[in-house]
Amino acid sequence: MSLRLFLAIPVPPAIAVRLSALETNVPGASWRSPELFHLTLSFLGEVDEATARDIDLEVGRIVAAPFEISLSGTGSFGGKEPTALWAGVSAPPDLSRLAASCESAVRNAGLAPASRRYKPHITLAYLHNTLDYDVANYLQDTADFRTEPFWVDHFCMYSSRATRSGSHYVEEAVYPLTGQARAG
Numbered sequence: 036m037s038l039r040l041f042l043a044i045p046v047p048p049a050i051a052v053r054l055s056a057l058e059t060n061v062p063g064a065s066w067r068s069p070e071l072f073h074l075t076l077s078f079l080g081e082v083d084e085a086t087a088r089d090i091d092l093e094v095g096r097i098v099a100a101p102f103e104i105s106l107s108g109t110g111s112f113g114g115k116e117p118t119a120l121w122a123g124v125s126a127p128p129d130l131s132r133l134a135a136s137c138e139s140a141v142r143n144a145g146l147a148p149a150s151r152r153y154k155p156h157i158t159l160a161y162l163h164n165t166l167d168y169d170v171a172n173y174l175q176d177t178a179d180f181r182t183e184p185f186w187v188d189h190f191c192m193y194s195s196r197a198t199r200s201g202s203h204y205v206e207e208a209v210y211p212l213t214g215q216a217r218a219g
Contacts, residue, residue, distance in 0.1 A: 037081045039195045040207070042094065042137045043073035046157065047185050050106065054122055054159060057109065057180060061173050063165035064120065071204060072157055074104075074124060076190060077137040079146060086145060091192060091208050093140035100214040101188040102129035106157065109177040113162070117170045121156035122180065130155055133190070133212075188212050 046054065051069035058066045079090065104126040112119045124130065134153045142148055162170070192208040 037083050038087055038207075039081050040079040040087060040090070040192060041195065042076040042079070042141075042190060042192055044076065044187050044190045046072040046074065050182055050185055053182050054106070054157060057122065057159055057177055059173065059176070061120070061160065061162070061165060062169055063163040064160040065163065066160045067158060068201075071202065073193070073204075074155060074157055076134045077141055077149065079141060082146070087192075087207070089144040090141060090146070093144045094137060094192065094208075094210055097133070097136045097140060097210065098214065099129065099133050099136065099212045101186055101212045102127055102133075103184045103186055104130060105184040106180070106182040109159070109174055109180055110156065111162075111170045111174065115167050117162045117165050117167055119161050120159045120170070120173065122159055124155040124157070126155060130187075137190075 046069075048069075051072045054072050055069050058064075082090065104124055106122045107125040108123040110121050110123055111117045112121070131153065134155070138149055138153075189209055189211045191206050191210065193204045194207050196203045196205065
């Protein structure tokens with residue numbers, strides 16, 4: 036059996052409420068529900084159970100201290116043919132270092148390196164046949180979006196399962212950021 040996995044920082048409930056408030060009437064937008072909000076560190080894709088165990092072992096070796104981040108502004112992917120809306124992340128270099136550590140752990144477990152440069156964001160909506168004009172208006176209306184800072188003291192491995200009502204995420208493992216190696 037294979038699992039569709041990713042490593043991510045969960046979004047605190049109060050921040051998820053703030054993100055949900057960004058939902059407006061953008062034609063063709065499929066808005067994500069608050070329980071699906073997360074900050075991806077590494078997308079792993081479909082992996083078998085043995086590889087998932089290897090990834091868990093390698094990721095469990097990551098040593099990092101907690102850090103603070105906040106969300107700031109909005110953006111989109113896809114240019115003239117927009118595919119997604121996102122909230123931006125204001126973070127110290129700790130976030131990039133954690134993402135790089137996750138990528139190294141994933142490579143050590145035998146997966147290929149990520150094909151894209153890391154761009155921290157939280158996906159708000161996927162877009163279907165949405166005009167770039169509508170996206171530009173949305174981005175203008177939400178440009179001043181900011182959240183209060185919040186602490187990141189752990190991250191998780193999630194599996195993604197497709198259901199009739201959309202994706203469902205299951206927390207498979209939790210990795211505390213203590214500045215110390217996780218006990219095995």
